[in-house]
Amino acid sequence: QQQVKQSPQSLIVQKGGIPIINCAYENTAFDYFPWYQQFPGKGPALLIAIRPDVSEKKEGRFTISFNKSAKQFSLHIMDSQPGDSATYFCAARLDDKIIFGKGTRLHILP
Amino acid sequence: DAGVTQSPTHLIKTRGQHVTLRCSPISGHKSVSWYQQVLGQGPQFIFQYYEKEERGRGNFPDRFSARQFPNYSSELNVNALLLGDSALYLCASSWGANTGELFFGEGSRLTVL
Numbered sequence: 662q663q664q665v666k667q668s669p670q671s672l673i674v675q676k677g678g679i680p681i682i683n684c685a686y687e688n689t690a691f692d693y694f695p696w697y698q699q700f701p702g703k704g705p706a707l708l709i710a711i712r713p714d715v716s717e718k719k720e721g722r723f724t725i726s727f728n729k730s731a732k733q734f735s736l737h738i739m740d741s742q743p744g745d746s747a748t749y750f751c752a753a754r755l756d757d758k759i760i761f762g763k764g765t766r767l768h769i770l771p
Numbered sequence: 772d773a774g775v776t777q778s779p780t781h782l783i784k785t786r787g788q789h790v791t792l793r794c795s796p797i798s799g800h801k802s803v804s805w806y807q808q809v810l811g812q813g814p815q816f817i818f819q820y821y822e823k824e825e826r827g828r829g830n831f832p833d834r835f836s837a838r839q840f841p842n843y844s845s846e847l848n849v850n851a852l853l854l855g856d857s858a859l860y861l862c863a864s865s866w867g868a869n870t871g872e873l874f875f876g877e878g879s880r881l882t883v884l
Contacts, residue, residue: 702877705873707874710871756827757819758804759816761806
């Protein structure tokens with residue numbers, strides 16, 4: 662009930678391609694859905710976030726699509742670059758805590 | 772402005788020992804959260820403190836404890852260390868208790884032998 666399921670575990674995309682990372686949840690009490698990006702040796706950093714009453718949010722090359730009825734949301738990265746290679750975590754907020762998915766290791770080929 | 776700072780960055784302990792990890796939040800932030808990140812997994816919530824009071828606790832044994840000081844810095848203590856406690860311990864700060872936007876430090880890498 663408190664899980665956020667993330668897929669795929671790893672993803673390799675050519676430069677300029679559009680990697681898509683998917684997440685699903687069960688608990689309808691989640692009220693905020695952030696995505697975090699983590700580079701090796703660093704802590705996660707907030708990338709973009711969405712509330713469940715919004716179906717899509719864009720910030721630069723990053724877009725979240727949110728399907729409330731299906732309890733699914735996804736991250737799209739437009740015109741991906743080698744510098745986007747990192748681990749991406751979807752997450753959800755429940756009360757005062759943020760619950761993270763297991764992460765997707767993304768590699769963008771030059 | 773300084774980000775979230777954690778110390779020590781790396782440490783090695785043996786089973787049964789005790790460890791204290793420290794965190795200084797971003798100036799102006801009143802909430803500190805602690806997460807455990809095992810290699811290859813997402814961060815798992817341990818504690819949240821806001822205005823020096825515990826606001827949330829994750830599914831961790833009582834060997835894990837924390838506190839927040841008047842200057843909003845925080846300590847995470849782990850007693851009777853087990854091999855399975857080996858992980859990256861992340862501290863995150865935010866201005867409020869329920870903002871959803873966490874600012875993470877680079878973590879303390881704990882190895883238990």
